[in-house]
Amino acid sequence: xxxxxxxxxxxxxxxxxxxxxxxxxxxxxxxxxxxxxxxxxxxxxxxxxxxxxxxxxxxxxxxxxxxxxxxxxxxxxxxxxxxxxxxxxxxxxxxxxxxxxxxxxxxxxxxxxxxxxxxxxxxxxxxxxxxxxxxxxxxxxxxxxxxxxxxxxxxxxxxxxxxxxx
Numbered sequence: 390x391x392x393x394x395x396x397x398x399x400x401x402x403x404x405x406x407x408x409x410x411x412x413x414x415x416x417x418x419x420x421x422x423x424x425x426x427x428x429x430x431x432x433x434x435x436x437x438x439x440x441x442x443x444x445x446x447x448x449x450x451x452x453x454x455x456x457x458x459x460x461x462x463x464x465x466x467x468x469x470x471x472x473x474x475x476x477x478x479x480x481x482x483x484x485x486x487x488x489x490x491x492x493x494x495x496x497x498x499x500x501x502x503x504x505x506x507x508x509x510x511x512x513x514x515x516x517x518x519x520x521x522x523x524x525x526x527x528x529x530x531x532x533x534x535x536x537x538x539x540x541x542x543x544x545x546x547x548x549x550x551x552x553x554x555x
Contacts, residue, residue, distance in 0.1 A: 390460065390545035391513070391538070397457050398514050400439065401448070409440050409449055465504045467548050480543060487540040490533040506544070509537045 407413040414436050419429055442456075443449050453461075471480045491505050494512050503511070516534045519526050526534075 390464075390548060391510075391541045394457060394460050394510060395514055395517060398453060398510075399517075401443065401453060401457070404436065404440055404443060405449065409443065411437055411440060461504065461507045461510065464544055464548060465506045467551060468506050468544060471544070471547060480547065483540045483543050487536050490536055493533070506541075509541055513537055513541070 403418060404414065407417060411433065415433060419432050419436070422429060422432065424432070439454070442454050446452075446455055448454060468484075471477045472484060474480075487509070490512075491508050494508050495503070498508075498511075513534060516526065516530065
């Protein structure tokens with residue numbers, strides 16, 4: 390789930406970088422795929438649907454699609470539930486170990502009112518972008534990102550577990 394959401398945020402950014410133009414996306418992204426024409430046609434349709442959704446939801450310049458925001462909302466609800474569950478001591482310990490990084494990230498972001506889980510995803514996504522650009526990342530930041538990833542992965546596992554029980 391963590392990787393899925395980060396991937397979808399990257400797809401949103403790739404669509405924006407290509408000006409929401411399916412022809413550019415076809416040329417810069419889809420053309421590279423080693424897939425049969427039928428599969429490429431499905432990929433084109435998928436991108437077209439995402440472009441339409443981005444336009445309809447007003448996230449052509451920034452922000453995230455509702456389907457992606459819903460993932461954050463679901464994880465945030467589960468997060469709150471796990472924090473109040475006395476049986477979830479491991480989750481609580483992971484959260485409190487991660488909390489200083491979350492507080493620091495919020496302070497750097499100007500105290501933006503953003504749910505903690507979204508703050509974690511935003512930080513991980515920013516970190517991944519820095520890595521893809523080959524930009525230097527301090528050891529302190531790398532350690533914080535490792536902790537955040539561990540925390541989010543545990544939350545995602547709890548989410549999957551709750552989905553199979555439901």
